[in-house]
Structures are given as structure tokens and as C-alpha cells.
Amino acid sequence: MKKFDRERVLLAVAGPVIALIAAVALTSVVLIASGKSPIEPYSLMFEQATFSDIQVLIINQAGMYYLAALAVAVGFRMNLFNIGVDGQYRLAAMMTAVVGAHVDLPAVLQIPFLMLVAMLTGAFWAGIAGVLKVTRGVSEVVATIMLNAIATSLIGYLTLTSVWGVPLGNNQTTGEMKKSGWFPGIDMGAAGEIYGFTLIAVLMGVLYWLVLNRTRFGFDLRATGASETAAAASGVDAKRMVLTAMLISGGVAGLAGMPILLGDAHTYSLSFPTGLGFTGITIALLGRNNPVGIAFAALLIAFLDKASPALDYVGYDKEIAVIMQGLIVLAVVVSYEAVRVWGLRRQQHRVGEELAAAAAATNDDNHTEKEVAAR
Amino acid sequence: MELTGITKRFPGVVANHDIHLTVRKGTVHALVGENGAGKSTLMKILYGMQKPDEGTIAVDGEPVSFHSPADAIARGIGMVHQHFMLADNLTVLENVVLGSEKLHGIGGAARRKIKEISDRYGLGVRPDALVEDLGVADRQRVEILKVLYRGATILILDEPTAVLVPQEVDALFANLRELKAEGLAVIFISHKLGEVLSVADEITVIRRGTTVGTAVPAETTPRQLAELMVGSELPTPETAESTVTDKPVIEVKGLTVYASGASLGELGAPAEVADPAGGAAGGITGGGPVAEGSVGGQVRRVLDDVTFTIHAGEVMGIAGVEGNGQTELIDALIGLKNADAGSIAFLGEDITAWQTRKRREQGIGYIPEDRHRHGLLLEAPLWENRILGHVTEKPNTKGKRAFWLDPAGAQADTRRIVEEYDVRTPGIDVTAASLSGGNQQKLIVGREMSHRPKFLIAAHPTRGVDVGAQAAIWDHIRDARREGLAVLLISADLDELIGLSDTLRVIYNGRLVADADPAAVTPEELGSAMTGAATGHLEHVEQEPAEDAADAEDAEDAEEAAPEDEAR
Missing domain, CATH: 1.20.58 (Methane Monooxygenase Hydroxylase; Chain G, domain 1)
Structure with a gap:
């Protein structure tokens, strides 16, 4: 055995x-x-990784990738391809930033409250695709791609100065969030600060494993992914499962932007990172939908991201x-x-x-x- | 054709070992053996799909070596697969010439050739019919014609009778006799001994990958042959004493399901399988005006006003050619399909609106027809497969409202099932896909029986299972029946149906058209009802349905609904 x-x-x-x-x-x-040279770029990048400030950057980036990849992986585990993580996390981050700029609860309540806002927004956006699939049979791939584009436009509209936007220099922001919603970081001295939310990402990984492998719900979800017909015969309501999985996936996606929003940016602006959702797909694939595998994959991709800019200085292209x-x-x-x-x-x-x-x-x-x- | 000392090894397994087989011209040579005895591997070697590790093949005294099926075809060896390889939306002519356009072109010459072959061997194939309009038996004849068209002189038929009703089998055998009269050699693979004895000139028995003996049909009884095949005493599916009680477990009234639109051709096909033997019995009277009308209309009823009751301790068998509504009946009972009309009651409670999960939790067991699609997660380990379908029940879950999985409990119980049901596996962590079909089936049966169901839907419970395990599965069903289990048994094996059932019904075109007393009915009589040629209560002599109630043997037939149902 x-x-x-x-x-x-x-x-x-x-x-x-x-x-x-x-x-x-x-x-x-x-x-x-x-x-x-086919070798030198690698050694340059590895050298970069030995610097502690780059290491902090890598970890911060990996935390966000990790959450995005978990969101994708939840979908993958039941054969749903949620390409819309990108739109979901951006919309969620923007909504959270707006709410955080106007609501001021004590920090113990404010942070969970903001997380809830982020998850609900993400879940809502993914849920649209879920409802369409369940009631109308629309492929979630098509629906989520469309929703990504719609999210971009919606965010553009909502951050207009006439709506919720606050211009700051030549950047368009949503106004600074109240201090109570700032997630404390881990100070690494000169190297910078690791986002405290990275720990939440790790917790989400544990939760992901626990739910999928140790609960009845997780079993149903995996069974549906492995064989829809067998799951249906075993008593899984496939439609409800599709909708639930989409909602969970969207909820986790909503958290993907939180590390930087609550830990550093404290506002949603034009310079807020985009594309986490797409990178998340790569990472979920590479990590085989396994929480540990995804962690390694997230670190690897973050390493490539953060170590490559140095290549530009020595005559290589960071591309x-x-x-x-x-x-x-x-x-x-x-x-x-x-x-x-x-x-x-x-x-x-x-x-x-x-x-x-x-x-x-x-x-x-x-x-x-x-x-x-x-x- | 002669095979000497054929040995084929797969990593770790010897699939064929020292096989000797001689097939002479103008004979039907039967190859019999249990499932997994190595028949298929041998056929693949013969047909060039696999190369033997040792041994030689000679055709007409000349040693040959096949690298691909194309080589085998060039040598005059043709194969008719168990699962037909025909394109439904093409005509017979198009299907036949497909891939051998060079032989006689695709036009008039090819059509003439097909007619010629068809007439010569009495196949009765119409070149311009669409394959999707043909019944199973006709499709099989097209397959045979396809092989002959390519100039085969040695025909391999892999389990050709598995999909046919007895009358169609007779027609097939008549065709085979024509073929052999013309000097062709036929290799006939089967595990149905009666058929083998009636058609074969020579029989070779394979057991555990090697040829254990040959037999001449005239001097052999099925029992001797079976013992040669199994190597020990043969089990029979007979149910000794009746355990039927008068407590209804499942009551189905007027159950009707409309087709969702797909594969109507497939479902309608059996209606056209009016073969010479069945035709004499008075044509298709079973359909009646109602069924005919609905076929013509927009909505087709795949289940039409089905009514029956199964009591505690009763096994009700349903006979029928596949595709006559069995799948829909199972789906409706387990909750995968909604009933469009009618009701299902379980232990007196109306469950028509219940979800599948609730039905299973309340004690409906399910041995699915297609275990790969409905019974297993192929790439999951055995113990996860043990959880499938019973995820809300102990020993698979623990905690309040069965929230948490209990892998340890499930694993321990899987070990028990593996032990008790003789699932041959090196461990419970291997994937279900790595087990043979029979062992997968044993796992499923073990899983379902472990939850002490009150009603069991058993669709082909012993399909693909070897004879020893078959007996074990029958025993388990019989034991549970003694304790009050109600079983709906659907099987293509008429002997199994007759042997195991307390009551028998025949399903045809979505309707229960006939019933029979398993103690008195023969497979042939059932067969003619399966083609729609006979309805009502089946006896050796046709009798009025009204006499049902008087039948002392099966008291359960007194369910009032039954006679009306059939009289329609």
C-alpha cells in the first residue's frame, strides 16, 4: 500500500x-x-533572489497570486473554468476601497467587515455567470470573459469623480481608506514589510484543503468535477453545485486584491495591479489545484516577476x-x-x-x- | 488457420500462455471462456492489433506476422466487433465502402457487389437504407457484410449474440451456416454455452489464458463445457423458496416520462427487428393505438404508463431489448429523471418529488447499468469510491449533520468490503480504473449492500463478472431478499432473470407489455415478448390475462393494476 x-x-x-x-x-x-547567452539570465535572476528586499516583494506578490489561484482551483476541482477571477478581484477591491473610505468601525470589526464586502462582491460577480450557466446553460467561460470586460467598464464608471472617484494628483483614486481598515504588516527592517494579509492567504490554503478533502461538501464538489454523471447518480444536485462553486470561487477571488489594498495602497487607483486573475490560472494549473503545489507555483511565478526587471540593466530583456x-x-x-x-x-x-x-x-x-x- | 504456442505477456501479467488453436475451412469454431480468460487478447493478436511474444500464426499453412489490422485484412481475416463500428447517418452502402473505396469504387459497382454478397449469404441487406433506421440485428448483418466485402475468408465474431434476442440469434446462426457452407471459417467468441453448442462445429475452451481443451458439440453438454470453462462446479441462479411478503415497498403508478429529444432512432429501432421467427407470432400487437399515436406526435413517451408494485422480499425482473425504456425507468426511480406523470411511492410515502440524495439516504440502493458513468469515480481511490453515493451516511461521515468526512471509517469499511466481496485488489488506495470490470462491479455491489437498502435497483448486476463472482453476487442479493429486500432486476441475461426473479415483466417501447411466471417461462417465450410479438401473461399456451390472479405460484401478481396495464 x-x-x-x-x-x-x-x-x-x-x-x-x-x-x-x-x-x-x-x-x-x-x-x-x-x-x-542561454545561461546568464538565470544566474542573474537567482542572484536577485538573494536580496532581502526582492524576497519581500516576491512573498507579497505570491500572497496575492496564491489567493487568485485558489479561486481558480476551486472552479477547476469541479470542472468549472472561472476565467473571471480577474474582473471579480478588481471589482471587489474597488468596492472594498470605497466602503473602507466611508465606513469607520473599530479595527477588529473593520477588517472582517471589509473582507466580507470583498468576498460578497467577488461572489456576486461570479454568481452572475453561475446563474447564467444554471438557468440558461451559458458556458461559464464565455460569461466570465464578458464579465471581465464589463467589470473594467463598471470600475471606470464608478471611479469617475462624479461618482465615487477622488482625483489625487494625476491619479484617479477612490479616496484613502480609514486607518482602522489598514492590515498591519510584518516589519522586515530595511527590506520592507510583508503584507499581513499574506497570513490570511495561508489560512485560506488550509481552509481550502480542509473543505475539499475533509467535508462532505468538498467530496460532492470533487465528485462532480471527476464525473458529473456519477455525482448526479450519487445524489449531488449538479445545478446547485455549479452555483455554489461559482460563488465560492468568486468569494475567494474577491480576497485576491486585499493584501495590497489593505496592506499598502489603501485606495483603489489606476495603478492597482491588474491581471492577477490570469496569472492565477497559470498558477492553479502548475500547482495541480493542490494547496501546497499552488504555494510553490505562486512563489515561482512571483520570483520570475520580481527578479526579471534586473535583466534590463544588463542587456537582456525582462520579457x-x-x-x-x-x-x-x-x-x-x-x-x-x-x-x-x-x-x-x-x-x-x-x-x-x-x-x-x-x-x-x-x-x-x-x-x-x-x-x-x-x- | 493455425495458431501454435501463442504467448502474450503484459508487464507482470501473462494474458495468453501457450495457446493452440486450429480453425479449418468451412467450419464454425467457437472460442469460449470466462470473462478475463484471455479471449479478447487472443482475438487482438489474431486481428493484428497486438503482437504475440511467442508462438506462430499460420494461414493456409503459411506462417504470417501481422503488424496491424490492415495486414490481417489483407490475409483475409475480418472481425465483427461487439460494439458496432458504423456511422449512423450514412447509408449501408456508404458504411460498407468507407475505407475500401479502392475495391469496387463507391457507386454502381459497389452496390452490385453488396447485393451479390447479400444474396449469396442470405443477409438481406438493403444498400440504401440509413444505418440509423436499422435494428440491432440488421446492423450486425451490415458489419458482417462489411467484412465480407473486404474479401475476408476468416470471420471473427466477438460476442455477437450479446445484443440479440433469441429469435435474432437463430437468424444469425442461419447466416453463419450459409457462410460456412460457402467455405468460410468463422471464429465465434461467446460465453453463452447453449448457443455455442448449437452453432459450433468445434469448440476450444480457454481458461486462465491458456487453451484447456477442445470439445465436439455433439458429444458435450452445456454443463460439461461450463465445468471445463470454470474448472469447478457451476452455480445456477435459482432461487430456492419464495420469500415474497405482502408488504409493498415500491409502488409505481402510471409512470410516464417523455423523451428529451435525443437518440429517438436508437430507441425506436427495436420495433423494426421483426425477424422470421418472431413474425409468425401475430405481428406487433403490443404497441396498440396509444403508443403508435405518440410516436407520430411531437412528444415520444420513453416510459408510458408504467405501473407495478414490488413487495418486501420480492425480486421483480424486467426483460427487454436494451433501449426500450429500462434506462428511463431506472433514472425515474433513482431520481435522475423527473416523472412527467404518475407517482412513485416508497414504503407508503410518495417520493415522486424527492431528490436523488434523499432517496438514497432513505434506503434505495442502486447498482447502475453503466458503472463507469454512474457508479464510480475512475481516477479516485477505492475508498473514495466507497463513499460515493453514501456521502451523508456512516461510516463515511461524522459530526453533526454529517458535516465532516471520515476517511478512516470509510477506509476501514472499504477493507471490509474488499474482503467480504472478494474484490481482487492489492490495496484500497489504487484507483478504481486499475481494477478489472468484474472487481469494480463487486465493489459497487458491496457498497450498495453495505447500507442495507430496502429497495435495490439492480441493473445488470453481474455484467462483466466472472462465473464465481456472479454466484457470490446472486447470493448476496438472495440473502438480502430473505431479509425483506425488494429488488428491481434489469438484465440482458435471460437465465439470470428467470433464475433470480419472483415475478417477471417485459418492457417494450416504454411499456410493460407482458408478465410471466419465471418458474414456467422459457427464454424463447420471453424473447418473443421482448420483440413485441407477444403480450399479456406468458404461458406455454397463451391465456387470458384474467387468469393471472388464479396463478398460485406468484401470489404477488395479484396487484390489481397489473392486468389492466397489460390489457391495454
Whole structure:
């Protein structure tokens, strides 16, 4: 039995490792093709990662990626592709910023209250796609892509000075949030400050694992993802499950912008980070929807993000990191499918092997065995 | 054709070991063996889909080696698969020439050739019919024609009778005799012994991957053959004593389900399977004006006014050609499909509006027809599959309102099931996909029986299961029945139906058209009702339905609804 456990770990690790090796190799090919050193950029980036200020940046970025990727992963676990995490977290961050600028509760209440606002906004936005899918059969992929575009326009409208916007210099903000809603950070001295919300991200990871693997609801959700027909036959109400999963996914997505909003920016402005949701898809894929895997993937992508700008100063293009991220996605999809099929075959053979061995051992008293079977 | 010392190893498993097989021209050679005995592997080797590790194949005395099915076809070997490989929306002609356009073109020459082959072997194939309009038996003849068109002299038929009713089987056998009269060799794979004995000239038995003996049909009884196949005493599905009580467990009244639009052709097909043998019995009277009318209208009723009652301790068998409403009946009972009319009562309570989960929690067990689609999470470990369908029940969950999963409890119970139901697996952490079909089925049966259901929907409970395990599954059902379980048994195996059931009904075109006493009915009589040729109460001599009640053997037939239902 232990053997199969070990094998499962091996299979789980094999996919990402193969994908990363392939992505690095292909990136090197790109570098060689453009007449540059295929090794040096990597060593430069690794050198960057040894600086403590870069490390803090990486961790802060990874925290946000982690939440976005968890949101995507919830959908993936039941075969829903929530591409709309991007729109959901931006809209949620903006709403939270507006609410935080106007409501002033004591900090113990203010922060949970703001989190609730963020989650409800995200859930609401994702829920639209969920309702459309359940009642009208609209593909959640199409609906969430559309909702992303609508969210952009909606945010543009709501941050107009005539609505909720507050101009600040040549930036358009939503006004500074009340101090009680600022999430205290972890001071790292000269290196900067780690967003305190990163801890919430870690907690969300634990919660994600707990809910999916240890609750009845999680089992239903995973069963629906693994086989909708089998889940339906087992008594899962597929429509309700779609809607619930969409709401949860959106709720988690709503939190993705919180680390920077509550920890640093304290307002939603034109310079608020965008694209977390799309990167989250990459990370969820790379991390195989597993909370630990996603954490590593988030750190890796954050590393590529934060270590690559230095390349510009030594004659390389920092877009190398973008190329690499793209290649990782491609390699991940291919290698996971290959490893999955290979693993399944291998296990089938192993099971056959063990059973054959067991049969051979009892082959002498063929008759006894038959009697057991015919009992 | 001659095979000598064929051995095929898969990593860790020897699928075929030292197989010897000689097939002579102008004979039907049957290959019999249990599921998993190695028949399919041998056929794949014969047809060039896999290469043997050892041994030689010779055709007409010449040693050959096949690298692909194309090589086998070039050598005159053709295969008719169990699952037909036909494009529904093309005509017979188009299907036949597809892929061998070079032989006779795609026009008049090809049509003439098809007619010629069809006439020569008495296949009765119309080249311009659409395949989707054809019944199962006709499709099979098209498959045979396809193979002959490519010049095959050796035909391999893989379980050709699995989808046919007895009369169609007879027609197929008549075709096979024509083929062999013309000097062709037919390799006939089956595990239905009666059929093998009636059609084969020679029989080779495979057990545990090797040929254990040959038999000449004239000198062999099915029982001897079966013992050769299994290697020990053979179980029979007979139910000794009646345990039927008068306490109704499930009462279905006027259950009607409309088609949602898909695959009407498939469902309608059996109606056209009017074969020579069934035709004599008075044509299709079962349909009646109501059914005919609704077929013509916009909405088709896939279940039409189905009424029955199953009592505690009773097994009610439903016979029918697949696609006549069995799937819809199961779906409606388990709650996957809503009833468009009628009601379902469980232990006196109306459950028509209940969700699937509530039905299962309250004690409806479900052995699904298609275990891969409805019964298992293939890529999940066995213990998670043990939870599936019973996620709200102990030992799978704990805590208030069964909120938390209990993996330890589920795992321990999975070990128990593996032990008690003889699921052959190295552990409970392997994925369900890595088990053989029979072992998957044993796991499902174990899971469902572990929750002590009061009503069990058993669709093909022993499909794909070897003979030993089949007996074990029957025993489990019988034991539970003794304790008051009500069972709805749907099976394609008429012997299983007759042997296990207390009452029998025949479903045709979505309606229960006939009933029968399993103690008195023969598979042939059931078969003719399955094609719609006979209705009402089936006896050796046709009798009035009114005499049902007098039938002492099955007192449960006294459910008043039954006679009206059939008289319609």
C-alpha cells in the first residue's frame, strides 16, 4: 500500500518538474536564437533572489497570486473554468476601497467587515455567470470573459469623480481608506514589510484543503468535477453545485486584491495591479489545484516577476520571464496529461502484476480459491 | 488457420500462455471462456492489433506476422466487433465502402457487389437504407457484410449474440451456416454455452489464458463445457423458496416520462427487428393505438404508463431489448429523471418529488447499468469510491449533520468490503480504473449492500463478472431478499432473470407489455415478448390475462393494476 502512496507523490511531482525543465529548455532555445547567452539570465535572476528586499516583494506578490489561484482551483476541482477571477478581484477591491473610505468601525470589526464586502462582491460577480450557466446553460467561460470586460467598464464608471472617484494628483483614486481598515504588516527592517494579509492567504490554503478533502461538501464538489454523471447518480444536485462553486470561487477571488489594498495602497487607483486573475490560472494549473503545489507555483511565478526587471540593466530583456511563463503553461498542460495517462496505465499494470503474483502463490490450491469466490 | 504456442505477456501479467488453436475451412469454431480468460487478447493478436511474444500464426499453412489490422485484412481475416463500428447517418452502402473505396469504387459497382454478397449469404441487406433506421440485428448483418466485402475468408465474431434476442440469434446462426457452407471459417467468441453448442462445429475452451481443451458439440453438454470453462462446479441462479411478503415497498403508478429529444432512432429501432421467427407470432400487437399515436406526435413517451408494485422480499425482473425504456425507468426511480406523470411511492410515502440524495439516504440502493458513468469515480481511490453515493451516511461521515468526512471509517469499511466481496485488489488506495470490470462491479455491489437498502435497483448486476463472482453476487442479493429486500432486476441475461426473479415483466417501447411466471417461462417465450410479438401473461399456451390472479405460484401478481396495464 505504501508503494502506491509513494508512487502518487512521484506522479504528482513528475508533472511540474518535467514541465519546468521543458520550459527552461525552450526559453534557452529562444535566447540562443536571439544570439544571447542561454545561461546568464538565470544566474542573474537567482542572484536577485538573494536580496532581502526582492524576497519581500516576491512573498507579497505570491500572497496575492496564491489567493487568485485558489479561486481558480476551486472552479477547476469541479470542472468549472472561472476565467473571471480577474474582473471579480478588481471589482471587489474597488468596492472594498470605497466602503473602507466611508465606513469607520473599530479595527477588529473593520477588517472582517471589509473582507466580507470583498468576498460578497467577488461572489456576486461570479454568481452572475453561475446563474447564467444554471438557468440558461451559458458556458461559464464565455460569461466570465464578458464579465471581465464589463467589470473594467463598471470600475471606470464608478471611479469617475462624479461618482465615487477622488482625483489625487494625476491619479484617479477612490479616496484613502480609514486607518482602522489598514492590515498591519510584518516589519522586515530595511527590506520592507510583508503584507499581513499574506497570513490570511495561508489560512485560506488550509481552509481550502480542509473543505475539499475533509467535508462532505468538498467530496460532492470533487465528485462532480471527476464525473458529473456519477455525482448526479450519487445524489449531488449538479445545478446547485455549479452555483455554489461559482460563488465560492468568486468569494475567494474577491480576497485576491486585499493584501495590497489593505496592506499598502489603501485606495483603489489606476495603478492597482491588474491581471492577477490570469496569472492565477497559470498558477492553479502548475500547482495541480493542490494547496501546497499552488504555494510553490505562486512563489515561482512571483520570483520570475520580481527578479526579471534586473535583466534590463544588463542587456537582456525582462520579457524573457514572460516568455517563460507562457512556455510553462504550455508545458504544464502537455506534461500533466502525459503523466496522468502514463500513471494510470502504470498503475493498471502494477495492479495486474500484484494480482498475478498473488494468484501464482495460491495457484497450487486452486480449488480453495474457487470456493472462496463462489461462497 | 493455425495458431501454435501463442504467448502474450503484459508487464507482470501473462494474458495468453501457450495457446493452440486450429480453425479449418468451412467450419464454425467457437472460442469460449470466462470473462478475463484471455479471449479478447487472443482475438487482438489474431486481428493484428497486438503482437504475440511467442508462438506462430499460420494461414493456409503459411506462417504470417501481422503488424496491424490492415495486414490481417489483407490475409483475409475480418472481425465483427461487439460494439458496432458504423456511422449512423450514412447509408449501408456508404458504411460498407468507407475505407475500401479502392475495391469496387463507391457507386454502381459497389452496390452490385453488396447485393451479390447479400444474396449469396442470405443477409438481406438493403444498400440504401440509413444505418440509423436499422435494428440491432440488421446492423450486425451490415458489419458482417462489411467484412465480407473486404474479401475476408476468416470471420471473427466477438460476442455477437450479446445484443440479440433469441429469435435474432437463430437468424444469425442461419447466416453463419450459409457462410460456412460457402467455405468460410468463422471464429465465434461467446460465453453463452447453449448457443455455442448449437452453432459450433468445434469448440476450444480457454481458461486462465491458456487453451484447456477442445470439445465436439455433439458429444458435450452445456454443463460439461461450463465445468471445463470454470474448472469447478457451476452455480445456477435459482432461487430456492419464495420469500415474497405482502408488504409493498415500491409502488409505481402510471409512470410516464417523455423523451428529451435525443437518440429517438436508437430507441425506436427495436420495433423494426421483426425477424422470421418472431413474425409468425401475430405481428406487433403490443404497441396498440396509444403508443403508435405518440410516436407520430411531437412528444415520444420513453416510459408510458408504467405501473407495478414490488413487495418486501420480492425480486421483480424486467426483460427487454436494451433501449426500450429500462434506462428511463431506472433514472425515474433513482431520481435522475423527473416523472412527467404518475407517482412513485416508497414504503407508503410518495417520493415522486424527492431528490436523488434523499432517496438514497432513505434506503434505495442502486447498482447502475453503466458503472463507469454512474457508479464510480475512475481516477479516485477505492475508498473514495466507497463513499460515493453514501456521502451523508456512516461510516463515511461524522459530526453533526454529517458535516465532516471520515476517511478512516470509510477506509476501514472499504477493507471490509474488499474482503467480504472478494474484490481482487492489492490495496484500497489504487484507483478504481486499475481494477478489472468484474472487481469494480463487486465493489459497487458491496457498497450498495453495505447500507442495507430496502429497495435495490439492480441493473445488470453481474455484467462483466466472472462465473464465481456472479454466484457470490446472486447470493448476496438472495440473502438480502430473505431479509425483506425488494429488488428491481434489469438484465440482458435471460437465465439470470428467470433464475433470480419472483415475478417477471417485459418492457417494450416504454411499456410493460407482458408478465410471466419465471418458474414456467422459457427464454424463447420471453424473447418473443421482448420483440413485441407477444403480450399479456406468458404461458406455454397463451391465456387470458384474467387468469393471472388464479396463478398460485406468484401470489404477488395479484396487484390489481397489473392486468389492466397489460390489457391495454
